[in-house]
Amino acid sequence: MIGINHHGAISGVTGSCHELSLPSDEPRSRAGVLIDCGLFQGSESKGRSTAEDLAIDFSIDHIRALVVTHVHIDHVGRIPYLLAAGFEGPIICSEPSAEMLPEILEDALKIGFTRDRRLIERVLAVIRERLVPVPYNQWHPVFDKTGCSLSVRLQRAGHILGSAYVECDARSGELEERVVFSGDLGAPHSPLLPEPSSPERADRLVIESTYGDKNHEDRETRRYRLKGVLEHALQDGGMVLIPAFSIGRTQELLYEIEGVIAEFGDEQVTKGADPEGSDPTQGLTWSNLEVVVDSPLAAKFTNIYRQLKPFWDDEAQTLVKSGRHPLSFEQLTVINSHDDHRNAVEYLAKSHRPCVVLAGSGMCAGGRVVNYLKAMLGNERNDVLFVGYQAVGTPGRDILTHGPIGGWVELEGKRYDIRAKIHQVSGYSAHAGQADLLRFVEGISVPPKEIRIVHGDSHAKQEFDTILKARLPNSRVCIP
Structure with a gap:
């Protein structure tokens, strides 16, 4: 079974971190990737403010790569802690995000990680070395091992410059699935950025719901x-x-x-x-x-x-x-x-x-x-x-x-x-409104078998959940 686990952005709108894991034919073996690794903010940061609190509290032995949807701190702010936990894989992101990620993390390191300039430079050097910029709309192989493989493709999300939603082609044994992580989606007609288009296919979809309960002005x-x-x-x-x-x-x-x-x-x-x-x-x-x-x-x-x-x-x-x-x-x-x-x-x-x-x-x-x-x-x-x-x-x-x-x-x-x-x-707002989110989901030619609603306050998620269940009765819609 191809698994999806959530390590953040399930009780609110910050701390985005999701895991896609695949079992392999090797005994007791699996391989996976993380989609984002962000800081908690606002009331969600209570009890999560010290270095000890922010330490990675889930297993990463099987994590082969980190895929970054965009460089907002609630999606990338825990990357230094991921490195400290022993993560040694590549950091996959769009070409603009590769330019901006070291800059945003330098500021985050100074504020919440350390004031030691030499340590900051060492961490940033590791991050720059691990970065793998991937052009939009181009498949990138992540791993291919006995019994399982994974490739990812980044598509424009229209949220900020460099933002992407992530298409994952996952194979485990005879099972093949296209799993899509929306990251943060932008509203149509935003200044500077092309608007996002729906994925051509999504067997399972993990979608944000920041404004799942309201629409924006044109x-x-x-x-x-x-x-x-x-x-x-x-x-x-x-x-x-x-x-x-x-x-x-x-x-x-x-x-x-x-x-x-x-x-x-x-x-x-x-x-x-x-x-x-x-x-x-x-x-x-x-x-x-x-x-x-x-x-x-x-x-x-x-x-x-x-x-x-x-x-x-x-x-x-x-x-x-x-x-x-x-x-x-x-x-x-x-x-x-x-x-x-x-x-x-x-x-x-x-x-x-x-x-x-x-x-x-x-x-x-x-x-x-x-x-x-x-x-x-x-x-x-x-x-x-x-x-x-x-x-x-x-x-x-x-x-x-x-x-x-x-x-x-x-x-x-x-x-x-x-x-x-x-x-x-x-x-x-850089986030899509309710109608924009619905347009993104309903634009998928074959409705997803499963839709997971994350990255939203409780009311926004509940209202979006109700609407999706009414619009897509054959899809399993859930709030993790």
Whole structure:
């Protein structure tokens, strides 16, 4: 029997780690692969925060390879612990992911693994040596031993640059199965990335359900909602703070903001004139709106995105050919040093200079966004715009829940009242909505014999489970 085991992302949306194992003809022998090996985040990280807690707690003697769907930390953050447990196999991923994985793990190692620079460099050297970049839509043999074999193929998932879902052709004795792991699927019509297509075949499917209970706004709607939120905030003379994930969301937002500036450049955001120049909001046009990225990691990955233009979608390629620079436009300022960050927070909090700031981390659980929140949450002229999923137990979820009713949030042990306006534009989530997930499943010509629902909060999984059972009565649908 070809087995599927889950070592994460079954009680929530983080810690993705799934195992595909095949018995062989050799006595008491099997071979397998892991699909992702990620960190737990938010409330799911409780009791899983120390090096001892994060140590790999399942057998890996039979694991021949790790396949990475994409480089978000909840899918790759435990790779150093996998190496420490003795894993010696290849790390298979897409070509863009191979470029980005060492960068994201370097940051993760510094924060949660060790401060020893030499040790970090040794770990990164091992990871670079093990990386096996595989082009999309190309079968790659993983192992072929007595009685069992496995090949994998990566297909575009549209989640972030380099993201993939994984098709596994598994053979054990006379049994052959195509097992598909969705990883994280992107929404259609996302900026920069081609949308995912359904697999041609899937005997068994393991699918995410982050938004298994809701749909997103279409791109045009969310784009004008983004413009409206920015406009409203800037007319108040405040700052728009967008907690942004370093990979994916930041680049998509910059792409959309550049598009708004290009379309409405000479149009005034605020009406009237101020000949004295004492009110920075008067006469502000979109073309002189300042956009700040205050995250060294986001800046690094934005640069990598620019270098990987061949993997952009047709729309983005056309913009570049027309002379536009959607990730490096004139109004964009990048802040790198910590001193410049501190000065920017202090200056923007006092000056009421209209500005859009994208700062990490995306769930407000750490990083530079926390200092901005401390400085600006108490001022009703400011706005916080959430564009991505906020996990239970994170400050981002608390702000989103309690902010609209004038509540408070705890940041680094201290309570802060929320007077700033709180907005959410869900369409900028990098995850597929319910309808998108259904389209992915129903696009498989022969419905899977088994569908396993993972990577979702309980309500999202239950609702998606109910819908799939109604739509695909001949498929066995389960929540592990």
